[in-house]
Amino acid sequence: MDCSxxxxxxxxxxxxxxxxxxxxxxxxxxxxxxxxxxxxxxxQNTMDRLQALEPQPAPGDLLPGILAAVDQQQRQNPALxxxxxxxxxxxxQDFSVSVPTAAATVATAMILAVLVKNSMIPWxxxxxxxxxxxxxxxxxxxSVEGLAGERPRLPVPDTTLATTSRRSYYPQDYPHGSAYDTxxxxxxxxxxxxxxxxxxxxxxxxxxxxxAGQINELEQLFKECSSQSSWRVGYPHQxxxxxxxxxxxxxxxRELLAGKSAAIAPPxxxxxxxxxxxxxxxxxxxxx
Amino acid sequence: xxxxxxxxxxxxxxxxxxxxxxxxxxxVRLHQGRIYNLALNYVKDEEEAKDLTQDIFxxxxxxxxxxxxxxxxxxxxxxxxxxxxxxRYKRLxxxxxxxxxxxxxxxxxxxxxxxxxxxxVMTQRDQDRLVRQAIAELAPAEKEIILLRDIEGLSYDEIGxxxxxxxxxxxxxxxxxxxxxxxxxxxxx
Numbered sequence: 001m002d003c004s005x006x007x008x009x010x011x012x013x014x015x016x017x018x019x020x021x022x023x024x025x026x027x028x029x030x031x032x033x034x035x036x037x038x039x040x041x042x043x044q045n046t047m048d049r050l051q052a053l054e055p056q057p058a059p060g061d062l063l064p065g066i067l068a069a070v071d072q073q074q075r076q077n078p079a080l081x082x083x084x085x086x087x088x089x090x091x092x093q094d095f096s097v098s099v100p101t102a103a104a105t106v107a108t109a110m111i112l113a114v115l116v117k118n119s120m121i122p123w124x125x126x127x128x129x130x131x132x133x134x135x136x137x138x139x140x141x142x143s144v145e146g147l148a149g150e151r152p153r154l155p156v157p158d159t160t161l162a163t164t165s166r167r168s169y170y171p172q173d174y175p176h177g178s179a180y181d182t183x184x185x186x187x188x189x190x191x192x193x194x195x196x197x198x199x200x201x202x203x204x205x206x207x208x209x210x211x212a213g214q215i216n217e218l219e220q221l222f223k224e225c226s227s228q229s230s231w232r233v234g235y236p237h238q239x240x241x242x243x244x245x246x247x248x249x250x251x252x253x254r255e256l257l258a259g260k261s262a263a264i265a266p267p268x269x270x271x272x273x274x275x276x277x278x279x280x281x282x283x284x285x286x287x288x
Numbered sequence: 289x290x291x292x293x294x295x296x297x298x299x300x301x302x303x304x305x306x307x308x309x310x311x312x313x314x315x316v317r318l319h320q321g322r323i324y325n326l327a328l329n330y331v332k333d334e335e336e337a338k339d340l341t342q343d344i345f346x347x348x349x350x351x352x353x354x355x356x357x358x359x360x361x362x363x364x365x366x367x368x369x370x371x372x373x374x375x376r377y378k379r380l381x382x383x384x385x386x387x388x389x390x391x392x393x394x395x396x397x398x399x400x401x402x403x404x405x406x407x408x409v410m411t412q413r414d415q416d417r418l419v420r421q422a423i424a425e426l427a428p429a430e431k432e433i434i435l436l437r438d439i440e441g442l443s444y445d446e447i448g449x450x451x452x453x454x455x456x457x458x459x460x461x462x463x464x465x466x467x468x469x470x471x472x473x474x475x476x477x
Contacts (some may be wrong), residue, residue, distance in 0.1 A: 011463035046470040050438040051421050058324040059338050066316050066345045
């Protein structure tokens with residue numbers, strides 16, 4: 001038995017719980033090792049000190065104090081209702097937290113908020129939209145007139161709109177000098193096009209299907225939109241297109257989308273009345 | 289807890305449940321000493337220990353309905369008392385209550401320098417205070433098992449019930465706690 005093993009057996013030795021062989025090894029080692037002998041003696045002295053510890057008498061006014069407190073409590077709350085009991089429980093809790101814990105909690109909450117706002121974490125989370133709601137949205141979208149012959153479109157949740165806004169770089173192929181990326185619009189006011197103020201897109205179009213098909217369809221749409229004299233087209237990068245057009249031209253835009261695998265949000269955007277009364281409607285078009 | 293006291297406690301709890309309010313005073317009288325000492329050894333401050341003991345017995349009175357088996361009042365009382373002690377200790381610790389009171393702290397009135405013999409200068413009361421302080425400075429889990437076994441004299445089975453840990457764990461934790469205490473007391477041993 002070596003020196004390092006001995007302390008782990010102190011309590012068992014004290015309780016006489018070692019096997020005969022263990023005890024012989026324990027005692028044999030102690031006889032041969034002065035340092036372990038000293039440590040064992042210290043351990044025994046510790047136990048002696050603990051045994052010798054005199055209990056302190058309870059203060060004389062403890063019992064009257066307890067009885068008075070219980071009596072007062074009974075008089076104040078003869079039969080506590082459930083809300084009162086819950087309130088008492090709440091008051092008894094110690095909610096004070098240490099500064100590092102509070103700081104860590106706040107930091108975590110802020111990071112999560114930023115991640116959600118930047119859509120690095122999709123929201124609503126996949127599966128949050130139950131089947132019934134999805135079916136209802138799908139049905140309402142399909143019932144909109146003016147889209148005869150098109151394949152059914154699943155509207156994208158409105159919250160996705162928040163993912164489209166400006167970023168600070170200016171791609172060379174974008175003639176109007178602004179660029180867009182997936183940063184929330186509330187982060188910084190921006191001018192989508194020269195002369196216009198901060199503005200969120202009114203409509204989001206998301207291409208679906210395989211990647212090559214999406215690129216082809218988006219490029220084709222870009223050419224078609226660029227040829228329209230009253231439409232303004234921004235093409236910040238390969239995965240994003242912005243479009244400003246008069247509301248009366250929306251039906252034409254929907255015709256351009258006909259046959260393409262694209263989803264539109266909000267569902268009202270499929271309505272012929274959408275955007276009526278406005279000067280322009282802004283459309284963000286991107287890949288899924 | 290001795291069987292006699294356990295039986296007496298069970299009788300008093302039954303009487304209290306039947307509406308005999310004097311039974312509660314007897315119950316407090318029977319256990320206040322051990323609960324006060326448990327609290328005192330846990331937080332190492334007489335005023336806090338007194339206040340804690342009062343809180344514990346008020347909770348006993350209020351929560352007695354949740355005790356299913358009167359025969360297990362002792363274990364239930366210790367669990368409740370330890371919960372109160374843990375919470376109070378944490379709160380006091382966060383408020384810096386235990387600062388500048390370590391045995392190794394030169395500002396502490398109980399500080400010992402190497403080579404100074406405590407026997408010659410300290411009374412039994414002073415030595416007891418040092419031992420209590422060393423216990424109070426242990427980690428809560430170590431402290432609790434020392435208090436239950438070496439101060440309260442509970443059996444391993446009772447400690448296992450109170451702390452909800454297996455017998456083997458009780459023994460191994462107790463040994464580690466005793467070694468930690470030995471390390472803290474070496475200067476006065």
